[in-house]
Structures are given as C-alpha cells and as structure tokens.
Amino acid sequence: MGRVECRRRQARSRARLGVTLKKLHTVVISAGVREGAEPGTPKTGGYAFGWGQVKESWASAPVITHTGSNTMNLATARFWPSSDFGFVMMTNVGGHSADAAFRKLAPELYRKFFQ
Numbered sequence: 001m002g003r004v005e006c007r008r009r010q011a012r013s014r015a016r017l018g019v020t021l022k023k024l025h026t027v028v029i030s031a032g033v034r035e036g037a038e039p040g041t042p043k044t045g046g047y048a049f050g051w052g053q054v055k056e057s058w059a060s061a062p063v064i065t066h067t068g069s070n071t072m073n074l075a076t077a078r079f080w081p082s083s084d085f086g087f088v089m090m091t092n093v094g095g096h097s098a099d100a101a102f103r104k105l106a107p108e109l110y111r112k113f114f115q
Contacts, residue, residue, distance in 0.1 A: 058107035067099075074098040078106060085114050
C-alpha cells in the first residue's frame with residue numbers, strides 16, 4: 001500500500017471529510033421524482049438537488065453520486081455512506097469521451113481502494 005503525506009492542516013481537513021461522510025448516513029429529505037422532471041432525472045433510485053442514489057453492478061451497495069460539467073471540464077463524486085468510502089474524479093476535458101472514461105475508471109478505483 002502507498003502512504004499519504006500531508007501537513008497538519010491537510011490532516012485536519014481529511015479528518016473532517018471522514019466526519020462529513022458519516023453524516024450521509026442520516027436521511028434529511030426524501031422526495032420522489034416529480035411529474036415533468038427535467039430530462040436526465042433518474043427514474044429509479046433517489047434524486048435530489050443534483051445528487052442521485054443508484055446501484056452499480058460492480059459495487060456492493062448503492063452509491064450517492066453527483067456529476068457536473070461546464071462542457072470544458074468534468075467532475076464526479078461517488079460516496080458509499082454505509083462504508084464511509086468515496087472518491088472524486090476530475091478532468092479538464094469535457095464531453096462524452098470524458099464521461100465514458102469516468103464510467104470505465106470508477107469500477108477500477110472501487111476495486112483497487114475498497115475491496
């Protein structure tokens with residue numbers, strides 16, 4: 001395994017992220033898909049404020065995810081609250097090819113760092 005080197009301020013920041021992930025265990029709001037929802041809103045799973053909950057075939061539990069792009073950059077965050085595990089992927093390339101690369105990379109990261 002590798003190691004993480006960081007200053008005290010960075011270590012405190014990483015520790016706060018762990019606390020933040022634990023907060024994802026508590027349901028704060030629950031809402032179904034509304035009639036006339038925007039295209040791209042998932043029909044299954046949960047969805048609110050840009051965050052969705054989906055079940056990936058390669059993951060052992062549902063993932064809370066958010067993806068965003070300004071057409072020139074792409075970022076996606078994926079968290080598994082039941083395991084206090086997650087990761088963020090970012091690139092300075094937008095579009096379908098970047099999205100396809102993220103979809104291919106996500107299961108690899110999951111297998112390498114979680115399983």
